Amino acid sequence: GAGVSQSPSNKVTEKGKDVELRCDPISGHTALYWYRQSLGQGLEFLIYFQGNSAPDKSGLPSDRFSAERTGGSVSTLTIQRTQQEDSAVYLCASSLVQPNNSPLHFGNGTRLTVT
Amino acid sequence: AQSVSQHNHHVILSEAASLELGCNYSYGGTVNLFWYVQYPGQHLQLLLKYFSGDPLVKGIKGFEAEFIKSKFSFNLRKPSVQWSDTAEYFCAVNARGNNRLAFGKGNQVVVIP
Numbered sequence: 001g002a003g004v005s006q007s008p009s010n011k012v013t014e015k016g017k018d019v020e021l022r023c024d025p026i027s028g029h030t031a032l033y034w035y036r037q038s039l040g041q042g043l044e045f046l047i048y049f050q051g052n053s054a055p056d057k058s059g060l061p062s063d064r065f066s067a068e069r070t071g072g073s074v075s076t077l078t079i080q081r082t083q084q085e086d087s088a089v090y091l092c093a094s095s096l097v098q099p100n101n102s103p104l105h106f107g108n109g110t111r112l113t114v115t
Numbered sequence: 116a117q118s119v120s121q122h123n124h125h126v127i128l129s130e131a132a133s134l135e136l137g138c139n140y141s142y143g144g145t146v147n148l149f150w151y152v153q154y155p156g157q158h159l160q161l162l163l164k165y166f167s168g169d170p171l172v173k174g175i176k177g178f179e180a181e182f183i184k185s186k187f188s189f190n191l192r193k194p195s196v197q198w199s200d201t202a203e204y205f206c207a208v209n210a211r212g213n214n215r216l217a218f219g220k221g222n223q224v225v226v227i228p
Contacts, residue, residue: 004158040220042219091159103149104161
């Protein structure tokens with residue numbers, strides 16, 4: 001079956017521009033996560049969606065970052081007025097939440113480069 | 116919030132050598148523990164997990180990990196590595212009932228043929 005799909009796979013943008021990153025989770029997975037992976041920094045939690053519940057936004061690094069999940073499926077992560085420190089690989093993952101200890105299935109990520 | 120520590124970020128070893136990667140977490144309650152692996156050019160995938168029961172967990176490709184509650188540790192081991200084990204390994208923890216998964220910074224493992 002299809003895994004988690006992310007697009008674009010690579011994005012180069014100029015400082016100050018806005019970008020949108022897309023994630024298509026595995027069908028039937030109710031939980032969706034965004035992480036950021038920077039070189040040597042591991043995975044940094046950004047935001048978590050679970051069904052119709054209010055998302056856990058506690059990991060978003062600034063108000064330039066926002067995310068939404070429409071219809072409980074596709075999610076977009078938006079970064080406004082990009083800065084060079086936003087350059088990283090942005091990973092999306094989904095999981096079954098019943099039970100709530102299900103492993104995450106990751107996409108291949110979007111490599112964002114801010115010039 | 117829980118945090119995860121992984122030491123020895125870069126590990127280089129020869130085929131057939133034994134591998135042990137340390138993972139320590141800071142959270143006093145009940146936790147779920149995971150090791151994820153990212154092979155070159157591939158996405159992160161689950162290697163093994165511990166939820167409850169036998170603290171010695173066996174995963175894919177001959178890997179195992181032992182949960183030692185008193186030491187807040189979940190170290191990963193493989194008795195004899197292969198070149199194909201070259202990858203980055205991440206330990207992850209979430210508090211039971213909380214779906215936010217915290218990752219360590221990873222161990223980059225290079226196995227020399």
